[in-house]
Every structure is written in C-alpha cells, then in structure tokens.
Amino acid sequence: MPISFIKTEKQERLYKLVSELADKFNERAAKYDEAGEFPLLNFEELRTSGYTSLSIPKEHGGEEGLSLYDLVLLQERLAQGDGSTALSIGWHLGATMDLFDKKRWNDEKRLWYAKQVLQGALFNRAATEPQTGSPTRGGKPQTTAKKEGNKWILSGRKTFTTMAPVLDYIGVIASIDGTDQVGEFLVERTKPGVTIEETWDTISMRGTGSHDLVLSNVVLEEDDLVEMSTPELKVQPNGWLLHIPACYLGIAIAARNYAVTFANEYSPNSIIGPIKTIPNVARTVGEMEAELLQARHVLYSIADKWDRLDDRSQLGPELGLAKYIATNSAISVVDKAMRIVGARSLQKSNPLQRYYRDVRAGLHNPPMDDMTIAKLANLAFKEME
Numbered sequence: 303m304p305i306s307f308i309k310t311e312k313q314e315r316l317y318k319l320v321s322e323l324a325d326k327f328n329e330r331a332a333k334y335d336e337a338g339e340f341p342l343l344n345f346e347e348l349r350t351s352g353y354t355s356l357s358i359p360k361e362h363g364g365e366e367g368l369s370l371y372d373l374v375l376l377q378e379r380l381a382q383g384d385g386s387t388a389l390s391i392g393w394h395l396g397a398t399m400d401l402f403d404k405k406r407w408n409d410e411k412r413l414w415y416a417k418q419v420l421q422g423a424l425f426n427r428a429a430t431e432p433q434t435g436s437p438t439r440g441g442k443p444q445t446t447a448k449k450e451g452n453k454w455i456l457s458g459r460k461t462f463t464t465m466a467p468v469l470d471y472i473g474v475i476a477s478i479d480g481t482d483q484v485g486e487f488l489v490e491r492t493k494p495g496v497t498i499e500e501t502w503d504t505i506s507m508r509g510t511g512s513h514d515l516v517l518s519n520v521v522l523e524e525d526d527l528v529e530m531s532t533p534e535l536k537v538q539p540n541g542w543l544l545h546i547p548a549c550y551l552g553i554a555i556a557a558r559n560y561a562v563t564f565a566n567e568y569s570p571n572s573i574i575g576p577i578k579t580i581p582n583v584a585r586t587v588g589e590m591e592a593e594l595l596q597a598r599h600v601l602y603s604i605a606d607k608w609d610r611l612d613d614r615s616q617l618g619p620e621l622g623l624a625k626y627i628a629t630n631s632a633i634s635v636v637d638k639a640m641r642i643v644g645a646r647s648l649q650k651s652n653p654l655q656r657y658y659r660d661v662r663a664g665l666h667n668p669p670m671d672d673m674t675i676a677k678l679a680n681l682a683f684k685e686m687e
C-alpha cells in the first residue's frame with residue numbers, strides 16, 4: 303500500500319467505503335475498457351452507496367460535506383480501481399462542490415439542485431466544442447441560445463461530454479445570440495431536442511462515455527440560464543479541478559502496486575530469488591516511489607491550503623502546478639512500472655497497458671501544461687517588477 307494521507311476519522315470511514323467500490327470496479331475495468339463500454343453498473347453502485355451526493359454540504363441536506371482534501375483522497379483511491387469511472391464521477395462531485403463553495407447560480411436553483419443530487423441525479427458541464435477546442439483557451443462557443451419571447455432556444459454540438467450515458471442534467475456553455483456574452487444553461491437530459499451521439503472512441507479513458515451532445519432547438523425557460531460568464535468568474539481559481547490530478551495519480555498508484563508486486567514475485571531462472579534483488583529494478587522502484595510521493599505531497603498540501611484559506615483568489619498558479627506535477631509524474635510512474643515488468647506489460651490482458659493509455663488523457667484535461675507554465679512565469683516576472 304502507498305503511504306497514507308488519511309488524517310481524520312471521517313476520512314478513514316469514507317476511505318473504507320470508496321476502497322470497497324474501487325476493488326469491485328477494478329474487477330470489471332478491463333472488460334469495460336476492451337469493449338469501450340460505459341460502466342453502468344459502477345454508476346448504479348456509486349449512487350446506491352451515497353457516493354454521488356457526498357459533496358452536497360451538510361446545511362443543504364448532505365450527510366458528510368467534503369473538503370477539497372477529502373475529495374482528492376477519495377478520488378485518488380477510486381481511480382486505483384477504474385480511472386474512467388473516477389474521472390467521470392469526479393466532474394460531478396467537483397462541480398457540485400464548486401457550486402456551493404462559490405454560491406454559483408441563484409439560491410433557488412442551487413437548493414433545487416441539492417435535492418436532485420440527494421435523489422441520485424448526476425451533473426456535468428459540456429463546454430468543449432469541435433471548433434473552439436478547450437474552453438480554457440478562450441474561444442467563443444458556437445452553440446447559441448436565442449431569446450424568443452420568454453423562452454431560450456438552444457442549438458449546437460458539444461464534444462467530450464463525459465458520463466453522457468447517465469447524466470440527468472448538463473450545464474451547457476453557449477453564446478447568447480446577437481451579443482458577445484456567454485452563459486451556462488441548465489439542460490435536462492430528457493428534454494426534446496437533446497440527443498447523445500455515441501462518438502467516444504479513443505484509446506484512453508474508454509469507459510468515460512465522453513460522447514457528443516447534440517442540441518436541436520431545445521426550448522428552455524428563462525431561469526435555465528443559470529449563470530453569465532463574467533470576467534470575475536473567469537479569473538476565480540477552481541480548486542475542485544484537483545479531482546483531475548487525483549484521478550491520474552490513482553492510476554499511477556495502481557501501476558506502481560502492480561509493478562512492485564511483480565518485482566517481489568517474479569523469479570526467472572537466471573537469478574536466485576525475485577527480480578527485486580537486482581539493483582537496477584530496486585533503483586527503478588525507488589525512483590517511482592520518489593516521484594509518486596513528491597507529486598502526492600504537492601497535491602495534498604495545495605488541497606489543504608485551499609481548505610484553510612478564506613481568500614483563495616491567489617491560488618490559481620499553485621492549483622495548476624499540482625495538476626502539472628501530478629499528471630506528468632503519473633505518466634512517468636506508469637512508464638517506470640512497465641520497464642520493471644518488461645514486455646509482459648504490453649500484453650492486452652495486462653492492466654499496465656490500460657494505465658499507460660489512460661494516464662495520457664491527463665495532458666488534455668484542464669489546465670493544460672503550457673498555460674500553467676505561462677502563469678508561473680508571469681508570477682515570477684510580476685514579483686520582480
């Protein structure tokens with residue numbers, strides 16, 4: 303087992319719950335990955351276990367309420383079982399946490415949303431589009447909302463809509479027709495004109511069901527425009543996005559566990575005893591361990607800083623750093639795990655080849671490395687002005 307970051311009795315209890323789920327998901331992960339199938343059963347179990355409503359604060363009826371540190375701890379463990387499932391539910395849990403933290407939308411919508419989630423509803427945002435790419439780059443959505451009387455008419459196509467097969471509500475980011483403004487529209491999955499096109503066919507995170515969302519003249523109420531994208535909102539740091547590095551480090555831990563067990567047990571007839579006695583293997587294990595621990599300490603300490611600070615406005619660069627270090631370390635750890643195991647790691651039946659494919663996706667989740675590095679450089683220049 304890797305070094306524990308559990309600090310409280312509550313974390314211990316929730317960790318036990320998530321470990322049971324992760325172990326079950328681990329048994330199914332290869333099957334879902336190979337078929338490129340969405341793991342419906344995992345989501346059923348996440349719902350019935352209460353996991354999907356964990357980030358609803360206690361004052362809104364949630365049983366636990368999660369700190370960012372708790373979220374990172376649980377998501378990292380879940381990803382050890384199945385990276386795709388962890389990333390998917392991470393969007394929902396994180397976005398929910400952020401909604402209540404920042405008191406986004408209006409009070410009425412937020413309270414209504416809490417009730418839905420407590421009854422098992424799942425939410426994610428659809429921001430990415432084929433032409434605008436990652437919304438973090440600042441492109442204007444081609445999905446548009448047009449006002450007709452007191453209704454909104456929404457049309458467009460969103461790509462990468464993770465968890466599409468089980469979403470109940472989707473936060474669609476759209477341009478307001480005839481203006482320069484962009485807003486978030488809350489769309490019920492079952493509304494007429496909302497369809498999912500099953501386009502998700504990647505080599506990585508195959509079980510996330512990140513299909514295209516197609517919106518054809520979807521009629522929405524006035525108050526379904528839940529938030530305008532203001533310059534103030536855009537610069538607010540997003541602590542909740544640490545569910546992403548937590549997921550990729552979880553995948554790396556699974557790879558590390560596999561490789562260390564292998565090195566302990568595999569004993570070719572050219573040596574006496576297992577390969578862990580070979581200096582080069584032990585060295586690679588040590589290097590893997592150092593990288594993993596370093597990344598985990600950065601991630602957990604920044605999550606903890608977020609939880610402790612009242613003014614979080616300056617935390618953006620550090621949050622980006624946590625993601626940058628975690629995702630790149632995760633890629634490197636999986637690579638080292640495969641070197642330890644050798645050519646067997648390439649066999650289709652070996653989980654390492656899935657981890658190898660899955661960790662790559664971290665590079666293409668926000669924030670992207672070049673943006674983090676640019677932010678850190680700006681910070682350094684500003685400090686010396």
Ligand SMILES: Cc1cc2nc3c(=O)[nH]c(=O)nc-3n(C[C@H](O)[C@H](O)[C@H](O)COP(=O)(O)OP(=O)(O)OC[C@H]3O[C@@H](n4cnc5c(N)ncnc54)[C@H](O)[C@@H]3O)c2cc1C
Nearest residue numbers: 427428429430435436437439462463464507663666667668
């Ligand atoms: C597994 C997975 C799950 C995801 N889930 C969701 C989800 O639930 N909801 C959602 O909305 N999105 C989701 N995404 C999408 C993700 O957030 C990105 O929007 C998506 O991966 C596209 O990013 P990109 O950098 O590849 O694309 P692009 O933005 O098209 O960029 C492609 C390349 O062009 C360059 N580039 C483009 N524009 C610029 C620029 N302005 N400045 C500098 N360089 C630029 C970059 O080098 C980049 O590598 C998911 C992605 C993955 C991989």
